[in-house]
Amino acid sequence: MTKMTREIDGLDRIGEMSFDALAEEANEVRLRINRFRVALGRYFVDKQRLIDLMTISAVAQEPLLLVGPPGTAKSDLVLKFKDALGLEATDYFEYMLTRFTEPSEVLGPIDINLLREGRYVRRERGKLPTACLVFLDEIFKSNSAILNSLLTIINERKFYQDGVPQPVKLKILFAATNEIPEQTELGALKDRFCLKAACRSVGDDRFTDLIDAGLALQTHRDLNQRPWAEAHASLGDFLKAHRYLSMLMGRRERNARGELVGDREVYFKDDILREFRRVLKTLVREDKVFVSDRKIIKLYRLLRTRAWVLHGGNVERQDLELLSYLGETREEIDLLESKVPKLLGLSTDGGSVS
Numbered sequence: 001m002t003k004m005t006r007e008i009d010g011l012d013r014i015g016e017m018s019f020d021a022l023a024e025e026a027n028e029v030r031l032r033i034n035r036f037r038v039a040l041g042r043y044f045v046d047k048q049r050l051i052d053l054m055t056i057s058a059v060a061q062e063p064l065l066l067v068g069p070p071g072t073a074k075s076d077l078v079l080k081f082k083d084a085l086g087l088e089a090t091d092y093f094e095y096m097l098t099r100f101t102e103p104s105e106v107l108g109p110i111d112i113n114l115l116r117e118g119r120y121v122r123r124e125r126g127k128l129p130t131a132c133l134v135f136l137d138e139i140f141k142s143n144s145a146i147l148n149s150l151l152t153i154i155n156e157r158k159f160y161q162d163g164v165p166q167p168v169k170l171k172i173l174f175a176a177t178n179e180i181p182e183q184t185e186l187g188a189l190k191d192r193f194c195l196k197a198a199c200r201s202v203g204d205d206r207f208t209d210l211i212d213a214g215l216a217l218q219t220h221r222d223l224n225q226r227p228w229a230e231a232h233a234s235l236g237d238f239l240k241a242h243r244y245l246s247m248l249m250g251r252r253e254r255n256a257r258g259e260l261v262g263d264r265e266v267y268f269k270d271d272i273l274r275e276f277r278r279v280l281k282t283l284v285r286e287d288k289v290f291v292s293d294r295k296i297i298k299l300y301r302l303l304r305t306r307a308w309v310l311h312g313g314n315v316e317r318q319d320l321e322l323l324s325y326l327g328e329t330r331e332e333i334d335l336l337e338s339k340v341p342k343l344l345g346l347s348t349d350g351g352s353v354s
Contacts, residue, residue: 011132014239019251022244029237029244030312033059036233037309040084043217043228045209046202047073052310053197053325054081054174059241060305062298063154063173063192065139067180067333068199074176076217077199078135081174083229085133091169091235093131097142106146107159119162129159129168132235139175140186147189154192171239180329191290194298195325198333245305267304267314276303279323279343287335289326299323320344 037055041048050066054077057064066074082092095106104110108124115121124130136142142150149159154173158165175193203210220227249263264273280296283289299322306322307315324340327333 011236014236019247022240026244029240032233032237033309036084039230039232040080040228043080045206045213050077050197056306056309058172058238059309060302061171061242062194062302065193065196066176066199067196069178072199072201074199078174080228082133083226085235086231087133091132093128094135096137097139099141099143101146103145121162132169133172134170136175138177140177140181151188194295196327196333197325245308269314272315276320282343289332290328317344318346321346
């Protein structure tokens with residue numbers, strides 16, 4: 001049995017682990033994931049906030065959209081994240097989409113031999129359906145044929161082979177765009193990304209730091225070095241964390257008074273829940289931010305994930321800063337990033353979300 005086969009079998013077995021087995025490992029898994037995000041942040045200038053957000057999204061298995069002009073490290077963030085996870089080439093897929101991109105470039109070419117038999121089957125090996133981590137650059141430039149497939153893949157984690165639904169291996173999805181278009185037909189795709197974060201230039205504020213980091217990066221490239229691939233956490237750790245939190249959020253247990261309570265009563269106290277609701281209502285009323293019912297549920301899970309990853313406990317006021325990333329347009333993204341911390345009475349110094 002090869003090393004790759006053993007690793008794949010190991011990942012598959014995570015989906016069969018019991019809650020008790022996961023709970024025994026949960027604290028060590030959380031510590032490894034935190035070492036991962038902090039260590040990765042050392043190889044960027046002023047990008048820890050984004051790396052934290054990528055980490056939280058990866059544990060929650062929720063797609064994340066990075067928004068910013070060229071040259072602001074969007075692709076580099078994803079590539080180093082992938083390297084730091086120690087992923088094999090077969091577990092990763094990236095593609096820059098254009099309106100001319102064919103579905104075969106993303107999903108795999110049609111098998112000609114099977115087509116002669118009247119079957120419409122794609123050879124998906126090495127393409128999106130077989131990758132655990134996917135990065136789609138300029139995602140909104142995709143044409144309608146790819147758009148329809150992406151919606152199904154993101155929402156249902158499946159695509160169709162010869163008319164039959166087939167599961168994809170996708171666990172972590174990052175996408176990037178230079179700008180967010182306003183076309184109505186892209187509304188469904190935009191809504192799939194609960195969180196959208198701005199990736200900005202840091203040259204004005206961290207000029208010399210940027211030069212030093214850029215020189216170090218070029219040296220690593222020239223010498224074919226990847227010091228950020230430090231193996232602090234693996235894809236298996238992220239999958240264990242996701243399964244553990246999913247099972248934890250679905251549990252009901254008795255409190256000290258013998259009452260049967262669920263996740264919200266235990267980990268999301270009433271005062272924080274009121275703050276959550278207040279900020280959402282303010283953003284909807286004052287800034288016309290669109291927050292669907294589906295997004296509210298996703299936000300709850302993301303807030304719980306953030307709380308567990310960053311401090312291992314109940315959802316706290318600082319966790320609600322995640323609402324800064326609800327913007328649907330570039331203007332909303334910029335507005336909420338400054339407004340939400342003020343609504344919560346939090347610092348806006350641009351530091352880490354931890």
